[in-house]
Amino acid sequence: MLGGSDIFFGGVLPAVIAASALAVVWRVTGKVASAWRTGIVLGYVVGHWALDARTIGVVATLSKSCRPIEACDWLPLLMLLALVPDGVTCMGKRGPALAWLLRTGLCIFVPWRLLSGSAYLPISISSDFDFDFGGWSTGEAMAWIGGIGGVLLIGWQWLRIVDPQANQQRGVSVRSALAVGVTLGAAIVMALSASLVYAQMFGVLLAVLAGTGLVSKLLSTGRGPEAAAGPVLVAFGSLLVAGHFYAELKIYNAGLLLIALSLAIGSISLLAKLSPRWQAIARCVLCIVTLGAALALAGLDFSATQEKTESNPYQNFT
Amino acid sequence: MHRLLKSVVYASVCFLAVCRGQLRAENYLVDKSHASLIFGVSHFGYSYTYGRFSFDERSNFVWDKSNPAASKFQLVIPVASIDSDDPKRDDHLRNADFFNAKQFPHMIFQSTSVRPAQLDNPEGNKYDVVGNLTMHGVTKEVTLPVTKMGEGLGPYGKYRSGFFCQTTLKRSDFGMAHMIPNIGDEVAITISFEGTLQEADATKGSSGTR
Numbered sequence: 001m002l003g004g005s006d007i008f009f010g011g012v013l014p015a016v017i018a019a020s021a022l023a024v025v026w027r028v029t030g031k032v033a034s035a036w037r038t039g040i041v042l043g044y045v046v047g048h049w050a051l052d053a054r055t056i057g058v059v060a061t062l063s064k065s066c067r068p069i070e071a072c073d074w075l076p077l078l079m080l081l082a083l084v085p086d087g088v089t090c091m092g093k094r095g096p097a098l099a100w101l102l103r104t105g106l107c108i109f110v111p112w113r114l115l116s117g118s119a120y121l122p123i124s125i126s127s128d129f130d131f132d133f134g135g136w137s138t139g140e141a142m143a144w145i146g147g148i149g150g151v152l153l154i155g156w157q158w159l160r161i162v163d164p165q166a167n168q169q170r171g172v173s174v175r176s177a178l179a180v181g182v183t184l185g186a187a188i189v190m191a192l193s194a195s196l197v198y199a200q201m202f203g204v205l206l207a208v209l210a211g212t213g214l215v216s217k218l219l220s221t222g223r224g225p226e227a228a229a230g231p232v233l234v235a236f237g238s239l240l241v242a243g244h245f246y247a248e249l250k251i252y253n254a255g256l257l258l259i260a261l262s263l264a265i266g267s268i269s270l271l272a273k274l275s276p277r278w279q280a281i282a283r284c285v286l287c288i289v290t291l292g293a294a295l296a297l298a299g300l301d302f303s304a305t306q307e308k309t310e311s312n313p314y315q316n317f318t
Numbered sequence: 319m320h321r322l323l324k325s326v327v328y329a330s331v332c333f334l335a336v337c338r339g340q341l342r343a344e345n346y347l348v349d350k351s352h353a354s355l356i357f358g359v360s361h362f363g364y365s366y367t368y369g370r371f372s373f374d375e376r377s378n379f380v381w382d383k384s385n386p387a388a389s390k391f392q393l394v395i396p397v398a399s400i401d402s403d404d405p406k407r408d409d410h411l412r413n414a415d416f417f418n419a420k421q422f423p424h425m426i427f428q429s430t431s432v433r434p435a436q437l438d439n440p441e442g443n444k445y446d447v448v449g450n451l452t453m454h455g456v457t458k459e460v461t462l463p464v465t466k467m468g469e470g471l472g473p474y475g476k477y478r479s480g481f482f483c484q485t486t487l488k489r490s491d492f493g494m495a496h497m498i499p500n501i502g503d504e505v506a507i508t509i510s511f512e513g514t515l516q517e518a519d520a521t522k523g524s525s526g527t528r
Contacts, residue, residue, distance in 0.1 A: 055495040069455040069493055071421060072414070118421040197415050197496055246414040246421055305406060
């Protein structure tokens with residue numbers, strides 16, 4: 001089902017845009033983190049729009065971006081918002097506190113925005129149709145939104161912490177490669193969970209991470225995807241939330257994928273005493289085992305759904 | 319005598335009002351057992367695949383025989399009721415690649431005007447029902463060519479009235495653009511439903527609308 005246009009608009013184009021943006025911003029400003037964040041967000045947003053524009057046209061895509069309808073239509077906006085918290089960190093003494101506040105707010109806003117108006121958090125369509133569509137009680141809604149927000153916030157904090165030895169080029173390359181691998185795994189898990197659309201969006205993120213990682217290595221920026229922790233986490237986390245609530249991504253697979261991403265990019269304090277070489281090896285093993293578990297479970301779930309369970313009413317009539 | 323005349327006039331006015339009410343709008347609740355929406359869509363251009371949706375019990379219509387323009391239709395269809403005779407495909411159709419039933423649990427049609435069809439309407443029972451169709455989170459104005467099929471008492475004594483409609487929609491107009499053109503953009507739709515006259519109308523002949 002993956003055609004040439006899918007690969008170009010959802011892969012090559014966002015990768016090139018992300019890589020170019022990273023290179024330009026780094027050359028112009030010399031700020032690595034800003035370059036990474038700009039590359040990831042710009043590449044992802046362009047890839048998202050390109051895939052939409054390919055099927056519904058440029059005008060409809062722009063119109064949809066102004067008036068999002070589906071959960072995934074909000075992703076470009078959420079990505080842009082994800083630029084803000086890490087960006088304000090360096091704004092004076094109050095910068096870090098403000099960044100924390102904004103991170104917390106965004107982590108709550110992401111699940112609320114993605115689920116608002118759905119069967120879980122229904123809103124009336126119009127005054128004429130003020131039907132009770134069911135949905136979560138206030139307590140359930142607060143528990144879900146708060147829980148997801150808390151997990152995203154922990155993930156964000158985990159991803160953005162830089163290892164003391166993080167500036168070593170080998171560690172950067174390993175983290176970039178693992179991030180790409182985990183995102184590829186997430187795309188496969190999502191496809192096995194019956195959503196090709198969300199799998200394709202993970203594909204865009206994969207392309208963006210690959211493009212930025214490659215250019216970052218070529219330019220020896222000394223930073224990996226942890227420099228864009230916010231946008232990476234928001235894109236990854238949003239797709240997991242949407243995949244769980246709107247497709248058939250199991251919650252344990254979503255959890256395993258988020259842990260795999262954190263193991264790929266984030267700081268692992270348990271490995272701090274190891275040499276950089278062994279740190280890299282241990283990181284790879286932990287990440288691959290976690291990702292492998294998610295893939296295996298998704299594969300088993302998929303196999304179970306493919307088993308023919310229907311009875312055949314004609315079997316005794318042959 | 320004067321009091322008697324007054325009473326007769328009053329009773330006559332009430333009787334006429336009731337009769338007039340009965341000739342006016344009647345409220346019907348759609349009978350789920352005799353209502354369905356059938357769709358057909360091209361599969362790679364090799365064949366058509368068909369499926370159906372059920373109606374929600376809140377679907378209703380107001381039918382005014384003497385003045386069809388005063389009629390109203392509110393049809394509510396739960397997306398999760400999709401049935402294409404393949405449970406795995408139904409699950410896929412329900413999720414985010416197509417209908418996204420968890421995010422958009424209902425399709426809703428709410429009429430805004432009803433007018434007699436101008437063309438090919440020798441029996442005068444065809445109507446253009448204009449209204450807002452909300453599907454997949456997108457609301458668009460559509461015109462449904464509706465035929466009034468018939469009406470009368472049902473087997474259990476309830477008064478029934480039924481309609482039929484065939485039309486086509488483009489799913490991409492409603493933001494459902496995944497897998498086009500392999501799975502066709504144009505979807506053929508057949509809707510048929512009948513409603514039972516509500517007790518209040520059946521006994522009192524209310525002229526009010528819902």
